[in-house]
Amino acid sequence: MQKILVANRGEIALRIMRTIRKMGLRSVAVYSDVDRNAPHVLFADEAVCIGPAPSDQSYLNGDKIIAVCKELGADAIHPGYGFLSENAAFAQKVEDAGINFIGPSPAAMRIMGSKLAAKECVSHYNIPMVPGIDKAIEDVNVAIQIADKIGYPVLIKASAGGGGKGMRVVEKATDMQEQMERAISEAKAAFGDGAVFIEKYVSSPRHIEVQVVADKFGNIIHGFERECSIQRRHQKVVEETPSAIMTPELREKIGDAAIMVAKSCNYTSTGTVEFLMDEHLNFYFLEMNTRLQVEHAVSEMITGLDLVEEQIKIARGEKLSFTQDDLVLNGHAIELRVCAEDPLNNFLPSIGTLIKYSKPTGEGIRVDDGYEEGMEVSIYYDPMIAKLVVHGKTRTEAIQKMLAAIKEYKIEGVATTLPFGTFVFEHEAFFTGHFDTNFVKKYYTPEAIKEKQKANAAIAAVVGLRYYLDQQKLINPVENKSTSWKRRLAH
Structure with missing residues (x-):
């Protein structure tokens, strides 16, 4: 394996290419018209335009990407995350074309790509699961019968999806028909599959996930847990490792469960097993993400692993060079997703030009970006x-370092989640570790950030005034009583 095409864009494409270069390999970038001068394009050894801006005409055009791979003689394709990363049909086409797909097998992706198939697969391994059903339904009356049996509130979930799409919480039977229709419609629009299922809604859960790494020789390790409970619209914003509530015994138990999930589908490469954990520290299997996660960096920080390098080594048939006992938790790592979203306006996207963009630097600070x-x-x-x-x-120490880094991060031209990050990391609930996935619902309002910004502005005004007065004292001439030169000048 000498040349790898990275079928992605932005920060993850650049991050993957850095490891490719570190390993002495060559990289190929693909890009759309609007990304022609993007950092990942300029960093790659070779780059090819694959279409116009819309992703379905460029980054989702699997056939075009495979054709470029063949044309340039690339040995492998790394899909990153998003786009084609969990598309089993694409992975199969890559393999059929005689190209290495840096990720799990198409079969494992198909199983774990369906929440229902995943639940069926892991059910033979004595892994705790949220009470519910293991088949798709569309009949509202059946849904009501199931909800009556397991108890309200219940959660309607799209079988094929993720990211909070096709997901609805139902508090009572009279709401079931409307919420079912919405969930099915949203699932069809997002994933082309309207299959939904019902399970018990865990009202105040923690979202805990476990990093796994598996080679093609049956060796599987876990890279400890990540706490991902700070979310908006069921999508993560803050991730950290280790979790503040984890004990060594619980860590071993949930880590072993994650390894069993990987074994259940003969998983290879890196992957993430996600769990819900209730207030009594009972955990339940949620799903498996068959790709590199956005938050993989925090695991790298505390384990010392380069997870992209491990992916590449596994894809080219190498055994893991370490065992579970070799991995030791080293300190604490936290990640904030810096998104062009306006936290003062329901986290809506904020589009524009980065008039100012200056990143924080220093020991223990890492910025993965593509801008x-x-x-x-x-x-x-x-x-x-x-x-x-x-x-x-x-x-x-990690929290304080994060707050300092946010202050140093200067972005102008678009609204970002940086102020929201400050709100989270300064909040007592986060600092003490007493929070769950309802953090935003419980504690956050745009007014909270506005008040904080007003307070900071008031402090800045006082500091500025004090500085001005101090400077005035320094530049004002001192009156000499013996000569009174200042008074004479005034005349």
């Missing part, structure tokens, strides 16, 4: 600008 000053945040793609990651010896 430079003067670039435009496009309406065509995900609004994430960067991942801001920090590492500290303790959780408290």
